[in-house]
Amino acid sequence: MIAPHRKRELELVCEAIRQYLLRTQTWTPGEYFGSFWSEKAYHGPLLDYHAGGSHHHRTAGSAALALWLAGQRQDRPAWQRAAEHAFDWLVARQSPRGGFAEIQNRERPADWENTGREELSTIALGFVAHGLGHALLAGLPPKKSYLDCLDRAGQWQLGIEFPPGSGVFPHHERSPYNTLNAATHAAETLALAHVALDRVYGRRVNIFLEGARRAVANVLACQWDSGCFPYRDYGEVTINYTSLVVWCLLNARDALGTAAGRLEPDRLLAACERATGFLRACVGGDGRLLWEGNETSTAKHNIWTYAITAHVLARIGGPENLTAADRLLGWLLAQRAADGLLPMRDAGETITECAFMQADMCLFLQPLAED
Numbered sequence: 001m002i003a004p005h006r007k008r009e010l011e012l013v014c015e016a017i018r019q020y021l022l023r024t025q026t027w028t029p030g031e032y033f034g035s036f037w038s039e040k041a042y043h044g045p046l047l048d049y050h051a052g053g054s055h056h057h058r059t060a061g062s063a064a065l066a067l068w069l070a071g072q073r074q075d076r077p078a079w080q081r082a083a084e085h086a087f088d089w090l091v092a093r094q095s096p097r098g099g100f101a102e103i104q105n106r107e108r109p110a111d112w113e114n115t116g117r118e119e120l121s122t123i124a125l126g127f128v129a130h131g132l133g134h135a136l137l138a139g140l141p142p143k144k145s146y147l148d149c150l151d152r153a154g155q156w157q158l159g160i161e162f163p164p165g166s167g168v169f170p171h172h173e174r175s176p177y178n179t180l181n182a183a184t185h186a187a188e189t190l191a192l193a194h195v196a197l198d199r200v201y202g203r204r205v206n207i208f209l210e211g212a213r214r215a216v217a218n219v220l221a222c223q224w225d226s227g228c229f230p231y232r233d234y235g236e237v238t239i240n241y242t243s244l245v246v247w248c249l250l251n252a253r254d255a256l257g258t259a260a261g262r263l264e265p266d267r268l269l270a271a272c273e274r275a276t277g278f279l280r281a282c283v284g285g286d287g288r289l290l291w292e293g294n295e296t297s298t299a300k301h302n303i304w305t306y307a308i309t310a311h312v313l314a315r316i317g318g319p320e321n322l323t324a325a326d327r328l329l330g331w332l333l334a335q336r337a338a339d340g341l342l343p344m345r346d347a348g349e350t351i352t353e354c355a356f357m358q359a360d361m362c363l364f365l366q367p368l369a370e371d
Contacts, residue, residue, distance in 0.1 A: 001371070002368050002371060006368075007368070010368050014366050014369055016340035017341060017358045017362040018079070018362060020352075020355075021063045021066070021067065021359060024038070024039075024355055025037075025063075026055070032089070033089060034088055035055045035059075035060055035089045036086070036359070037055055038053050038055070039354075039355075040353045040354045042344065043102070043103075044112075046105050049354065052105040053353075054106060054108075056103045056124075057090060057100045057128055058128065058359075059359050060089060060090050060131070062362070063083075063362075064084075065132075066366060067086075068138065071083065087140065087146065097118075098152035098153050098154075098156025099120030099121065099124070100128055101118065113172075113175070115174065119174065120172065122160070122169055122170065122171055122182040122185050122186055125185070126182075126189055129193065130189075132149060133255065136200050137196060137255065150192065150193045150196055151193065151197060154193035154205065157186050157189050157193075157211065158207065158208070165214065167214035167216070168218055169182055169183045169186035169187075179232050181229075181245055183219050184215065184219050184249055187211075187249070187263075188248045188252040188255070190211040190215065191253075192252075195256055195259065209259060209262055213263055216249065216264070219245060220267060220268065226277075227242075227276070228275070236297065237296055238294075238296060239279065239291070239294050240308075242279060243275075243279060243305065244308060247311065247364075249271070250316075253268055276318075276321050279312070279313060280321065282294045283309075283327055286331060287329075287330050287331025289305060289328075301345045301346050302345055302357070303335065303344055307332065307342075307360075307361040307364040308360075309328060310329050310332065310364070311365070311367070311368060313328070314368055337350055339352055342358070
C-alpha cells in the first residue's frame with residue numbers, strides 16, 4: 001500500500017498535470033482541434049527540448065485517458081468532454097493503413113530509416129490504443145469511429161510482424177530490430193483491440209488475441225537472468241524499458257481478464273516479478289535511480305522513468321517492491337517545480353512543458369494516488 005501522505009502528494013501532482021494538459025488543449029477550429037500542444041518536444045534524432053514544439057498523437061492518447069478516468073472519479077463532465085474531443089482528434093489523424101506517425105519536433109513525422117516515405121510507429125499506436133481501449137472499457141461512448149480505429153490499428157500491427165508468426169513487432173515500419181518495448185506495446189494494442197471490440201461492440205477478432213500471445217512469448221524469451229528486459233533482443237541494459245515492458249505486459253493481462261489464459265499469465269507474472277528484482281537494485285538509498293551501468297538508452301536521466309518504475313513496483317506489490325517504490329516516490333515528489341509540475345529530467349535545466357511526458361506520468365501516478 002502507498003502511505004496516505006504519499007497519496008495526497010501524488011494527487012496534488014496529478015491535479016497539476018491535468019490542469020496543465022487542459023491549458024494546452026487546442027480549441028481553435030482546424031486540424032488540431034481537441035489535441036494537446038507540447039511547448040517543449042523531446043524526440044530523436046534531435047533530443048533537444050528547444051528544437052520546437054509539436055502536437056503528439058501519444059500525448060492525446062495518454063492525456064485523454066487520464067482526464068476520462070479522473071473525470072469519472074471526480075464527477076467532472078467537462079474533463080470527460082475534453083477527453084472525448086481528444087479521442088475524436090486521434091481517430092481523424094489515423095493513417096488509412098491503420099497506424100499513427102510518431103510526431104517529433106516542429107510537427108515533423110519521424111523518418112528513422114531516412115526513406116522519405118510515410119513511417120508509422122508501434123510506439124505512437126501503443127499509447128493511442130492504450131488510451132482509447134481502456135477508456136472504452138471504462139465507459140467512453142462507443143462511437144463507430146472508435147471501433148474502426150481499433151480494428152484498423154490491430155490489422156496494421158499484425159501487418160508489420162516480421163518474420164510473420166514470430167511475435168517480433170518492430171519499433172516502426174522498415175525497422176530490422178526486435179525491440180522489446182515495441183513488441184509489448186503491440187501485445188497491449190492487440191489485446192485491447194480484441195477485448196474492446198468483443199465486450200463493447202460484440203465483435204470477436206481472435207487473430208488479435210493470437211498476435212498478442214506471440215508478442216508476449218517473444219518478449220519473455222528475451223529476458224535476462226538478472227530480470228532486465230533489454231532494449232533489443234541482442235542486448236542494451238535499461239531501467240526505463242524494463243519498466244515499460246512490465247507495464248505493457250500487465251496492461252495486456254489485466255485488460256483481457258479471463259481471456260488472458262492465452263498469454264500464459266503465470267509465466268508472464270513470474271517474469272514481471274523477476275524484472276522487479278532488477279529494478280529494485282537500480283534504486284538508490286535516497287530514491288534516485290542508479291543510471292550508471294544500468295541504462296544505455298536515451299531515456300537516461302528522464303523523470304518519466306521514476307514514475308513508471310514506481311508504478312510497476314507498487315503494482316506488482318510485496319514489501320520489498322513497495323519499499324523501493326516509496327523511496328522513488330519520495331525523491332520524485334521532492335523535485336516538483338515552481339509550477340507544481342514534475343521536471344522532465346533529474347539533471348540539468350528544469351523544464352516541465354513537455355506534454356507527452358506529463359500525460360504519461362499522470363497515467364502512471366494516478367492509480368497510486370487512488371489505490
